[in-house]
Amino acid sequence: MEKSRLEKQMDFCLEIDKEKFIGRQTYLSDGARKENDAEHAWHMAVMTLLLSEYANEEIDVLKTISMILIHDVVEIDAGDTYAYDEKAKESQEEREKAAADRLFGMLPEDQGKKFRALWDEFEARQTKEAKFARVMDNIQPLMLNAATKGKSWLEHAVNLSQVLDRNKRVQEGSEVLWDYAKENFIRPNLDAGRLIPDVELE
Amino acid sequence: MEKSRLEKQMDFCLEIDKEKFIGRQTYLSDGARKENDAEHAWHMAVMTLLLSEYANEEIDVLKTISMILIHDVVEIDAGDTYAYDEKAKESQEEREKAAADRLFGMLPEDQGKKFRALWDEFEARQTKEAKFARVMDNIQPLMLNAATKGKSWLEHAVNLSQVLDRNKRVQEGSEVLWDYAKENFIRPNLDAGRLIPDVELE
Numbered sequence: 001m002e003k004s005r006l007e008k009q010m011d012f013c014l015e016i017d018k019e020k021f022i023g024r025q026t027y028l029s030d031g032a033r034k035e036n037d038a039e040h041a042w043h044m045a046v047m048t049l050l051l052s053e054y055a056n057e058e059i060d061v062l063k064t065i066s067m068i069l070i071h072d073v074v075e076i077d078a079g080d081t082y083a084y085d086e087k088a089k090e091s092q093e094e095r096e097k098a099a100a101d102r103l104f105g106m107l108p109e110d111q112g113k114k115f116r117a118l119w120d121e122f123e124a125r126q127t128k129e130a131k132f133a134r135v136m137d138n139i140q141p142l143m144l145n146a147a148t149k150g151k152s153w154l155e156h157a158v159n160l161s162q163v164l165d166r167n168k169r170v171q172e173g174s175e176v177l178w179d180y181a182k183e184n185f186i187r188p189n190l191d192a193g194r195l196i197p198d199v200e201l202e
Numbered sequence: 203m204e205k206s207r208l209e210k211q212m213d214f215c216l217e218i219d220k221e222k223f224i225g226r227q228t229y230l231s232d233g234a235r236k237e238n239d240a241e242h243a244w245h246m247a248v249m250t251l252l253l254s255e256y257a258n259e260e261i262d263v264l265k266t267i268s269m270i271l272i273h274d275v276v277e278i279d280a281g282d283t284y285a286y287d288e289k290a291k292e293s294q295e296e297r298e299k300a301a302a303d304r305l306f307g308m309l310p311e312d313q314g315k316k317f318r319a320l321w322d323e324f325e326a327r328q329t330k331e332a333k334f335a336r337v338m339d340n341i342q343p344l345m346l347n348a349a350t351k352g353k354s355w356l357e358h359a360v361n362l363s364q365v366l367d368r369n370k371r372v373q374e375g376s377e378v379l380w381d382y383a384k385e386n387f388i389r390p391n392l393d394a395g396r397l398i399p400d401v402e403l404e
Binding site for chain 1: 208211212214215216218219220221222223230231232237238240241243244245247248249251252253256263264267268271272309313345346349378382386
């Protein structure tokens with residue numbers, strides 16, 4: 001017997017609890033442990049409520065927050081790929097697409113399609129909402145890295161050029177927030193020797 | 203010199219990282235550890251995206267999710283008060299109001315007022331959005347308790363009457379979700395002897 005609409009929804013709601021098991025490389029602000037995907041998504045969503053006024057173009061806040069809330073669900077199957085792990089990044093797309101098929105496929109068809117479209121939009125990074133969601137995805141860990149005196153950067157011996165490359169498109173979503181992040185999160189850590197200065201910071 | 207608007211916003215964004223340190227009594231679905239407030243809020247927010255169609259009255263989803271995302275921020279100062287700890291509940295209101303004053307007071311005035319109003323609305327439980335947010339706040343831990351075979355209930359020797367009292371207003375927000383939770387999360391655990399049967403379950 002096919003499951004009811006509500007059973008499918010509840011099965012998905014329980015399944016995504018596993019996002020709390022997916023660890024990231026960023027330390028929490030006290031430096032005691034690293035955060036997980038669910039905490040990261042919550043943090044980005046609250047930040048969006050406060051910082052959407054700095055989007056280059058006015059955004060649909062509910063759409064942006066919806067995208068943010070589910071953007072890492074695929075990591076339940078595919079795992080977190082560290083921003084500066086070039087080898088893991090090669091197979092990332094394929095692993096994440098298979099995860100999206102399985103996970104969003106658990107939902108009633110209309111909602112599965114809606115969530116898949118939001119996730120595809122986030123990945124494609126073309127719309128103003130996707131660009132702003134990516135700003136949050138980038139500056140939230142920059143903020144925590146700065147708060148922990150570059151703990152994660154030191155652990156992985158990260159170069160400035162890697163950080164700039166990772167964040168090179170932040171300004172497409174918000175010029176204001178990119179300037180703030182550069183001057184408050186990146187430059188002080190560069191000056192303190194916590195990022196390897198392989199290039200100049202403008 | 204007074205801080206700029208963006209500095210105040212970013213200070214608040216960093217401060218709320220501490221919500222990830224606030225532990226709850228509910229175990230994650232694998233039973234390995236208990237969840238924290240940030241994970242709980244994220245989970246409730248995604249559930250709202252999927253389950254808002256079951257609200258007794260049509261709700262404003264962005265408003266409901268905003269309320270959910272920040273409803274536990276006060277616990278950064280006030281701590282989590284376990285649903286079945288009667289002593290701690292006596293001083294809960296006073297502790298949480300002082301926390302709201304301090305935390306929302308960090309924000310630019312307009313946003314501080316907006317967040318405070320959302321939190322007050324959640325606490326007062328009068329509007330349809332607040333009632334639905336409370337449904338999420340109640341059924342998310344019921345779902346996890348059921349998934350872990352009542353682990354937290356067994357640990358605290360919880361009575362059925364306590365669970366029913368805690369959840370007695372869920373149906374004000376959603377009759378459908380209350381029925382589902384009662385039949386799928388509460389009754390099977392009662393039948394399995396994981397809740398003390400001090401009253402009848404209708």
